[in-house]
Amino acid sequence: xxxxxxxxxxxxxxxxxxxxxxxxxxxxxxxxxxxxxxxxxxxxxxxxxxxxxxxxxxxxxxxxxxxxxxxxxxxxxxxxxxxxxxxxxxxxxxxxxxxxxxxxxxxxxxxxxxxxxxxxxxxxxxxxxxxxxxxxxxxxxxxxxxxxxxxxxxxxxxxxxxxxxxxxxxxxxxxxxxxxxxxxxxxxxxxxxxxxxxxxxxxxxxxxxxxxxxxxxxxxxxxxxxxxxxxxxxxxxxxxxxxxxxxxxxxxxxxxxxxxxxxxxxxxxxxxxxxxxxxxxxxxxxxxxxxxxxxxxxxxxxxxxxxxxxxxxxxxxxxxxxxxxxxxxxxxxxxxxxxxxxxxxxxxxxxxxxxxxxxxxxxxxxxxxxxxxxxxxxxxxxxxxxxxxxxxxxxxxxxxxxxxxxxxxxxxxxxxxxxxxxxxxxxxxxxxxxxxxxxxxxxxxxxxxxxxxxxxxxxxxxxxxxxxxxxxxxxxxxxxxxxxxxxxxxxxxxxxxxxxxxxxxxxxxxxxxxxxxxxxxxxxxxxxxxxxxxxxxxxxxxxxxxxxxxxxxxxxxxxxxxxxxxxxxxxxxxxxxxxxxxxxxxxxxxxxxxxxxxxxxxxxxxxxxxxxxxxxxxxxxxxxxxxxxxxxxxxxxxxxxxxxxxxxxxxxxxxxxxxxxxxxxxxxxxxxxxxxxxxxxxxxxxxxxxxxxxxxxxxxxxxxxxxxxxxxxxxxxxxxxxxxxxxxxxxxxxxxxxxxxxxxxxxxxxxxxxxxxxxxxxxxxxxxxxxxxxx
Amino acid sequence: xxxxxxxxxxxxxxxxxxxxxxxxxxxxxxxxxxxxxxxxxxxxxxxxxxxxxxxxxxxxxxxxxxxxxxxxxxxxxxxxxxxxxxxxxxxxxxxxxxxxxxxxxxxxxxxxxxxxxxxxxxxxxxxxxxxxxxxxxxxxxxxxxxxxxxxxxxxxxxxxxxxxxxx
Numbered sequence: 001x002x003x004x005x006x007x008x009x010x011x012x013x014x015x016x017x018x019x020x021x022x023x024x025x026x027x028x029x030x031x032x033x034x035x036x037x038x039x040x041x042x043x044x045x046x047x048x049x050x051x052x053x054x055x056x057x058x059x060x061x062x063x064x065x066x067x068x069x070x071x072x073x074x075x076x077x078x079x080x081x082x083x084x085x086x087x088x089x090x091x092x093x094x095x096x097x098x099x100x101x102x103x104x105x106x107x108x109x110x111x112x113x114x115x116x117x118x119x120x121x122x123x124x125x126x127x128x129x130x131x132x133x134x135x136x137x138x139x140x141x142x143x144x145x146x147x148x149x150x151x152x153x154x155x156x157x158x159x160x161x162x163x164x165x166x167x168x169x170x171x172x173x174x175x176x177x178x179x180x181x182x183x184x185x186x187x188x189x190x191x192x193x194x195x196x197x198x199x200x201x202x203x204x205x206x207x208x209x210x211x212x213x214x215x216x217x218x219x220x221x222x223x224x225x226x227x228x229x230x231x232x233x234x235x236x237x238x239x240x241x242x243x244x245x246x247x248x249x250x251x252x253x254x255x256x257x258x259x260x261x262x263x264x265x266x267x268x269x270x271x272x273x274x275x276x277x278x279x280x281x282x283x284x285x286x287x288x289x290x291x292x293x294x295x296x297x298x299x300x301x302x303x304x305x306x307x308x309x310x311x312x313x314x315x316x317x318x319x320x321x322x323x324x325x326x327x328x329x330x331x332x333x334x335x336x337x338x339x340x341x342x343x344x345x346x347x348x349x350x351x352x353x354x355x356x357x358x359x360x361x362x363x364x365x366x367x368x369x370x371x372x373x374x375x376x377x378x379x380x381x382x383x384x385x386x387x388x389x390x391x392x393x394x395x396x397x398x399x400x401x402x403x404x405x406x407x408x409x410x411x412x413x414x415x416x417x418x419x420x421x422x423x424x425x426x427x428x429x430x431x432x433x434x435x436x437x438x439x440x441x442x443x444x445x446x447x448x449x450x451x452x453x454x455x456x457x458x459x460x461x462x463x464x465x466x467x468x469x470x471x472x473x474x475x476x477x478x479x480x481x482x483x484x485x486x487x488x489x490x491x492x493x494x495x496x497x498x499x500x501x502x503x504x505x506x507x508x509x510x511x512x513x514x515x516x517x518x519x520x521x522x523x524x525x526x527x528x529x530x531x532x533x534x535x536x537x538x539x540x541x542x543x544x545x546x547x548x549x550x551x552x553x554x555x556x557x558x559x560x561x562x563x564x565x566x567x568x569x570x571x572x573x574x575x576x577x578x579x580x581x582x583x584x585x586x587x588x589x590x591x592x593x594x595x596x597x598x599x600x601x602x603x604x605x606x607x608x609x610x611x612x613x614x615x616x617x618x619x620x621x622x623x624x625x626x627x628x629x630x631x632x633x634x635x636x637x638x639x640x641x642x643x644x645x646x647x648x649x650x651x652x653x654x655x656x657x658x659x660x661x662x663x664x665x666x667x668x669x670x671x672x673x674x675x676x677x678x679x680x681x682x683x684x685x686x687x688x689x690x691x692x693x694x695x696x697x698x699x700x701x702x703x704x705x706x707x708x709x710x711x712x713x714x715x716x717x718x719x720x721x722x723x724x725x726x727x728x729x730x731x732x733x734x735x736x737x738x739x740x741x742x743x744x745x746x747x748x749x750x751x752x753x754x755x756x757x758x759x760x761x762x763x764x765x766x767x768x769x770x771x772x773x774x775x
Numbered sequence: 776x777x778x779x780x781x782x783x784x785x786x787x788x789x790x791x792x793x794x795x796x797x798x799x800x801x802x803x804x805x806x807x808x809x810x811x812x813x814x815x816x817x818x819x820x821x822x823x824x825x826x827x828x829x830x831x832x833x834x835x836x837x838x839x840x841x842x843x844x845x846x847x848x849x850x851x852x853x854x855x856x857x858x859x860x861x862x863x864x865x866x867x868x869x870x871x872x873x874x875x876x877x878x879x880x881x882x883x884x885x886x887x888x889x890x891x892x893x894x895x896x897x898x899x900x901x902x903x904x905x906x907x908x909x910x911x912x913x914x915x916x917x918x919x920x921x922x923x924x925x926x927x928x929x930x931x932x933x934x935x936x937x938x939x940x941x942x
Contacts, residue, residue: 511929
């Protein structure tokens with residue numbers, strides 16, 4: 001240790017004593033400013049947060065009167081492969097656990113986003129242009145468009161009596177014979193059908209893809225009328241589905257029977273309860289083997305078998321024989337399934353806590369070789385990482401299905417992109433795109449499928465939080481499978497590191513929205529809903545809270561809200577409650593504003609210690625009619641280059657300061673004196689903060705002998721002055737360099753002011769150009 | 776429709792469809808004027824697979840950018856493509872562009888282009904049609920640093936040009 005952080009008290013006192021005189025002189029000329037509200041950046045979020053209540057406690061946990069509704073579904077479906085239509089009939093049992101009496105129920109009709117009378121295209125601004133691509137023109141003005149949307153045949157109560165219902169775009173209000181009292185259940189049924197869209201054209205979150213051989217692969221979701229959420233926060237969450245903001249769904253139990261052509265292979269949310277009916281004996285044997293295989297996926301349907309079934313479908317047409325697959329799921333918020341005759345299927349087991357979970361992949365041959373190599377391993381690794389960060393994955397399986405261009409999540413099942421070229425080679429982008437999306441979508445099982453936040457309103461609560469854990473899981477995967485990421489030594493995560501968000505946060509303020517904005521109304525959706533919140537959590541974890549406190553608090557949040565509906569405040573409050581770190585300033589800056597970080601070194605003054613009175617003290621004494629003999633024993637600090645400075649001071653040490661020596665000799669024993677440090681170098685460092693976010697100052701001091709030392713001044717150093725702050729540094733060695741945020745961990749948008757003496761760094765362009773020339 | 780109006784519409788409405796939650800048709804071009812060198816330093820950052828897709832359509836369906844051996848031939852295509860799609864006027868004078876090189880970074884490619892012998896300017900007209908021939912949803916973001924000012928443009932298919940004033 002060669003640095004004394006608490007300067008000898010007497011020195012500090014004297015140093016401070018010279019400052020008020022200057023301040024007084026300036027004050028007289030300032031006009032009086034008006035009063036103001038509390039604008040301190042460390043003010044608590046009382047205005048932004050709602051008052052805690054019986055439903056949601058002040059500590060961020062569910063309150064004693066917390067409730068949530070339940071919606072159980074009993075469904076029978078048939079998929080017509082040839083016409084790409086789904087016909088369904090469902091019985092919904094809705095339980096009103098709220099204290100309120102409900103006069104009506106709201107059911108979500110997401111497919112209506114694609115109905116011919118959908119208003120979604122109408123909110124997309126357009127202009128008349130001198131020229132337009134022919135295809136666009138035809139699509140926009142000449143075609144009738146895809147006939148999407150739910151066709152509701154009927155809505156009936158348990159006695160078969162028709163129920164009045166009103167469709168308002170993507171929401172349907174169902175009237176009950178009597179209002180539904182608190183604690184009561186209501187059972188009703190809906191029959192419907194719809195045209196499944198080609199998701200590769202329509203870019204829908206579900207639909208089908210036509211492979212080159214003409215066979216289809218179906219990834220099906222949002223396929224049934226789904227109950228909306230009724231909660232203490234929103235009442236009915238019936239904000240329309242415009243196409244971007246995802247879903248708010250209550251938990252419930254599902255019993256779903258799906259009939260498809262007999263040659264299809266299917267997997268879905270829930271336990272396959274009639275496995276013996278739909279599996280061949282060979283498939284059963286392979287499945288049993290997969291449940292015992294913890295390191296290598298076992299093929300349930302091989303590529304050769306998938307290709308043979310596909311070829312047979314092309315040669316002989318879709319078989320008329322059908323098979324019904326039946327799945328049961330408990331405590332899920334949704335249901336999805338994937339089915340095709342052209343799917344390869346593999347599985348392996350992964351130990352989560354004391355349970356075995358199946359990691360599953362389903363993919364057409366187009367996905368290979370990437371998919372058979374990595375998909376199932378990625379699923380298993382992701383479940384392990386997320387379970388470590390939150391809670392043991394509670395479901396019995398997690399499936400990754402390969403669908404072109406898709407990246408979409410449902411309970412236990414998700415669709416993912418990542419397709420090699422036809423010759424089986426693939427680019428780094430394809431590979432890391434596939435790795436990233438599988439980790440991300442499987443991770444969504446935790447957020448929002450289990451920690452069931454409201455996606456319609458708060459994109460960041462599932463996408464942002466999930467993207468943060470995705471970063472942790474990617475790093476884990478890279479460490480677990482170095483051969484998958486070679487020649488990289490660490491997984492090249494795109495989102496997470498603070499540095500990666502700088503370009504977004506330094507953008508034009510007119511094009512930025514705070515994270516706490518509904519997704520539909522943000523400008524740069526990906527950065528706003530995914531990257532910025534994920535980066536914020538990563539900064540909390542690595543810099544502001546530390547891994548131990550962060551991980552404990554994050555886990556507390558996940559466990560408190562597992563199988564419940566949290567709000568942003570529940571998250572913010574829990575993170576503080578479990579860590580004893582006041583983070584209101586960070587939530588405000590990072591989530592509620594578009595502020596950015598910019599902290600630098602403004603000025604460094606070097607001081608020398610002397611017992612000779614300096615001119616500032618002389619001036620102060622003169623103004624108060626004092627003489628030097630009126631003063632107690634003092635030491636004086638003289639700025640390098642000032643009128644009191646002379647070159648001989650450079651070689652002086654503290655031993656040469658007579659008043660200090662006298663003091664020490666009088667007050668201390670020789671032993672105590674020997675234990676003292678002798679900081680011969682004194683600096684006043686002024687840090688500046690052009691940015692709005694009050695981040696900690698991470699200062700790296702480099703000494704003349706080449707060693708360096710880091711000091712982190714907590715963010716609260718900015719509490720009384722938001723623009724600049726001075727710090728006296730007493731050192732035993734000469735300081736030759738000061739760098740703020742040397743590891744770029746605070747998302748500082750302008751690093752040109754981060755060094756003293758100022759460093760002229762060659763720009764990225766010049767550096768590249770010089771390298772090219774050097775080759 | 777003026778570009779400002781178009782930009783405003785685009786920003787207000789958001790043209791991203793559901794799938795762009797994971798796939799963005801966006802490129803970023805950073806430019807900075809270097810007064811000592813009288814040069815405009817330009818770095819275009821594109822998604823590698825987008826560039827690859829457009830080069831395949833235009834030149835050769837077998838092109839592979841970061842996982843093939845034909846680096847030299849690929850660079851000839853890239854140079855031809857980028858210089859053909861990027862056009863700059865400094866104070867209404869055409870800026871001669873020179874291709875410097877490229878670097879792959881994970882799933883992105885950075886292309887370095889230099890505007891030569893550019894005198895200090897008040898206005899910069901930027902036309903960037905890179906990848907507009909691949910996707911009608913492509914957006915090209917332009918950031919220009921000049922005279923301690925930082926100005927941005929959002930260019931898209933119907934609106935591939937913009938004028939920045941540094942006066």
